[in-house]
Amino acid sequence: MAELSGYFIGLMSGTSLDGIDAVIVRLDSEATAAEQSTRLELIDSISQPLPTELRQQILQLTQPGDNEIELLGQVDVAFSRLQAEIVNQLLQQSGIKPEQIRAIGSHGQTLRHRPEQPIPFTLQVGDPNTLAEATGICVVADVRRRDLAAGGQGAPLVPAFHAQLFRHPEHQRAIVNIGGMANVTLLPADASSPVIGYDTGPGNVLLDSWIQRHQQQPFDRNGDWAGSGRCDQQLLQQLLSLDYFRQPAPKSTGREQFNIDWLDQQLSLQSLSLRPEDVQATLLEFSARTIADALQQHQPGPSQLFVCGGGAHNQLLMLRLQNLLPKITLSSTATLGLEPDWVEACAFAWLAQRCLAQLPGNLPAVTGARGERILGGIYPA
Known part of the structure; x- marks a missing residue:
């Protein structure tokens, strides 16, 4: 059981493609698998629309098309650079320094979600290496695929x-x-x-x-x-x-x-x-x-x-x-006590805390996974 009090950032961009939501939250000092509540304080928040060209490229990648791998590689990095810009704006706005943040929980942007295929998969863009490098903050990302590997849907989390x-x-x-x-x-x-x-x-x-x-x-x-x-x-x-x-x-x-x-x-x-x-x-x-x-x-x-x-x-x-x-x-x-626009971004800050604490982030009864799993990969600052 790990003591992980402090500030976390959550990043969320959903299927609506309306933009990226970012929050800074302070989470309680002790995360345990058995507790039934979490103390969370929303410190600051920001939302930024996706640039038109990037949004169109993401939409293009949600359906089969030509030259997908080349476009995928470009969008993966471009999206994470935009995430980094938003994180840095949020930090400047809040007055909180990067070294005060324990981790960024990044959902990324879903391109394909096909859990019912013979070979099930889910795919999100948003390179966590680029995000960690551009912000100097530890990143927790790729939170859906472990649940999928365990026989779950990978969603909803x-x-x-x-x-x-x-x-x-x-x-x-x-x-x-x-x-x-x-x-x-x-x-x-x-x-x-x-x-x-x-x-x-x-x-x-x-x-x-x-x-x-x-x-x-x-x-x-x-x-x-x-x-x-x-x-x-x-x-x-x-x-x-x-x-x-x-x-x-x-x-x-x-x-x-x-x-x-x-x-x-x-x-x-x-x-x-x-x-x-x-x-x-x-x-x-x-x-x-x-x-x-x-x-x-x-x-x-x-x-x-x-x-x-x-x-x-x-x-x-x-x-x-x-x-x-x-x-x-x-x-x-x-x-x-939590404004509706920021709930999902806060959830991914919480998932980052759970990952660092080596505690499960999924509910098998919800996703259908074979059991509880620690979700996400850790990309150090």
């Missing part, structure tokens, strides 16, 4: 962090992270009951892609554009018919399944001609329904639901979730 930070002995709680994809964590009040967590399906990824195509906006602020349209039930039922939603957990998904080309294919099967805003309204209902359906499958269900991720700011999406789940009290994780 944040439920372990949710359990440490948000579990309550008297309330059945659920945490829903709505990023590009959405994932749910069910936290039983009984500490002896297992945590349940998995990807429910798309969060913002289709909503963002559709409004980028038709309105040239990065996202649908407050769900206003979706609110101007009408949900088409025929399209909704077609989207909901995907086999993924009937698969049992553990399960995880990504842009490989939910992307603009897949959406175009679904629309081509429709005999109706839908207005773009009606498609947006249907996509919002699609995200809300798949999250709500997932929560309603579990009994006893949660009495409290806390939302994090960018989707927490979509007021229409939050309203639809509340209407679909009338018996559940819904709020954001800000109610629990």
Whole structure:
């Protein structure tokens, strides 16, 4: 058992590709495999959009194409250089020196996530060697592949962090992270009951892609554009018919399944001609329904639901979730003391601490791994 108090940095860039989130947190002095809570103080945070060219290159690499290895090598280093710039900005902003940071926990940027292939794999870019060299700070990275090697999905990993930070002995709680994809964590009040967590399906990824195509906006602020349209039930039922939603957990998904080309294919099967805003309204209902359906499958269900991720700011999406789940009290994780935009980045700071302490970072009941595993590789300063 290791004493690892101090400052950690967490870096997160999700499937929405909206940017890189970075946080400095102070974590409690002792991390143990058995403890049910974590003392975490968010010291400072910053978010920076991805440059247009880099974002386009990442999008290109999420699908098969030409000259992939050459582009992959370039993007791997370019992404880590951007991470280093953001870390150095955050340190300057906070007044904390690099030598005060115990480690950076870097998620990187997922390009492919294929845990169900005959030879399963997950691939993230963001070279930790470059990041360590450019910041002078120890880096913990490549946190998903050990779980995958142990027979797990390699995702979602944040439920372990949710359990440490948000579990309550008297309330059945659920945490829903709505990023590009959405994932749910069910936290039983009984500490002896297992945590349940998995990807429910798309969060913002289709909503963002559709409004980028038709309105040239990065996202649908407050769900206003979706609110101007009408949900088409025929399209909704077609989207909901995907086999993924009937698969049992553990399960995880990504842009490989939910992307603009897949959406175009679904629309081509429709005999109706839908207005773009009606498609947006249907996509919002699609995200809300798949999250709500997932929560309603579990009994006893949660009495409290806390939302994090960018989707927490979509007021229409939050309203639809509340209407679909009338018996559940819904709020954001800000109610629990952590702003919704920073939860995932904080989780990767926590995973860095767990790795340095030689403690497991996964929940086998969530990922399907054969057992608990220490996650990540360590790249010294």
